[in-house]
Amino acid sequence: MALFEARGIQKRFGARVVLENISLAIEAGTVHGIMGPNGAGKTTCFHVLTGHHPPDAGSILFDGNDITGLKPHVIARMGVSRSFQMMNLFDDAVVIENVMLALPAFRAVSGSPLRETFGDRHLVDLALTVLDQVGLAGRAWEKAKDLSYGDRRALEIAVALAAEPRILFLDEPTAGLGAQATQNLIRLIQKLRQHYTICVIEHDMRFLFELADTISVVHWGQVIVEGTPAGLKANKWVARSALGEVA
Numbered sequence: 504m505a506l507f508e509a510r511g512i513q514k515r516f517g518a519r520v521v522l523e524n525i526s527l528a529i530e531a532g533t534v535h536g537i538m539g540p541n542g543a544g545k546t547t548c549f550h551v552l553t554g555h556h557p558p559d560a561g562s563i564l565f566d567g568n569d570i571t572g573l574k575p576h577v578i579a580r581m582g583v584s585r586s587f588q589m590m591n592l593f594d595d596a597v598v599i600e601n602v603m604l605a606l607p608a609f610r611a612v613s614g615s616p617l618r619e620t621f622g623d624r625h626l627v628d629l630a631l632t633v634l635d636q637v638g639l640a641g642r643a644w645e646k647a648k649d650l651s652y653g654d655r656r657a658l659e660i661a662v663a664l665a666a667e668p669r670i671l672f673l674d675e676p677t678a679g680l681g682a683q684a685t686q687n688l689i690r691l692i693q694k695l696r697q698h699y700t701i702c703v704i705e706h707d708m709r710f711l712f713e714l715a716d717t718i719s720v721v722h723w724g725q726v727i728v729e730g731t732p733a734g735l736k737a738n739k740w741v742a743r744s745a746l747g748e749v750a
């Protein structure tokens with residue numbers, strides 16, 4: 504049984520049908536890639552899978568439980584984490600503060616001002632452990648806004664990891680990154696895949712061909728092709744399309 508599954512997801516905004524029929528199965532311990540042109544509906548698909556938009560039809564299963572229509576924070580608490588393209592970073596806070604705010608253990612200490620919480624060695628150590636996973640432990644006490652763009656993207660992943668997820672959804676993690684930062688991110692995801700199931704939307708096809716176990720190609724709100732990188736390279740449709748140039 505797949506860890507995460509979407510069956511026949513449909514989503515429209517007014518008269519505009521954005522997701523026609525999306526079905527995906529993400530096996531535990533794998534990296535599942537989603538690729539497709541701009542406007543194909545990839546981000547909308549993530550919004551629906553993580554509870555930020557209710558689907559108009561179809562169902563979503565996580566670890567065998569039907570999570571269709573549950574609120575985002577409920578789904579998150581079950582172990583589904585996602586990145587928000589740095590929209591959820593606090594720029595004026597220090598790096599470690601960003602991670603601490605997302606720790607379930609921190610949230611459990613209700614009403615406690617952050618400055619006091621810094622005195623809680625256990626919470627600080629937890630946050631440092633998370634930062635270490637993305638290579639940012641050494642920058643813990645710098646302001647988030649002073650990090651490079653690539654490090655901010657890594658911090659964004661740390662914030663998602665702080666929630667102790669079982670599956671991590673990443674929306675175009677390489678967007679805006681140069682070649683070196685992209686290589687760093689590939690290494691980071693290769694490390695994280697040992698502990699987490701990962702679903703990643705990516706425009707950069709080379710990135711996905713290198714990282715993913717399976718790839719779903721989304722176009723016109725549907726999964727039009729699905730397979731392993733090797734399978735996709737051999738696919739006639741892929742060979743004829745722009746994807747073939749990279750494959």
Ligand SMILES: Nc1ncnc2c1ncn2[C@@H]1O[C@H](COP(=O)(O)OP(=O)(O)O)[C@@H](O)[C@H]1O
Pocket residue numbers: 516519521539540541542543544545546547548
């Ligand atoms: N809240 C919304 N209301 C209306 N249209 C939307 C909304 N969100 C996304 N769309 C439309 O859905 C289409 C797919 O968008 P999106 O999921 O962001 O694509 P992708 O991430 O693949 O580039 C776009 O045409 C976009 O304008």
Ligand SMILES: [Mg+2]
Pocket residue numbers: 545546547
């Ligand atoms: Mg998008």
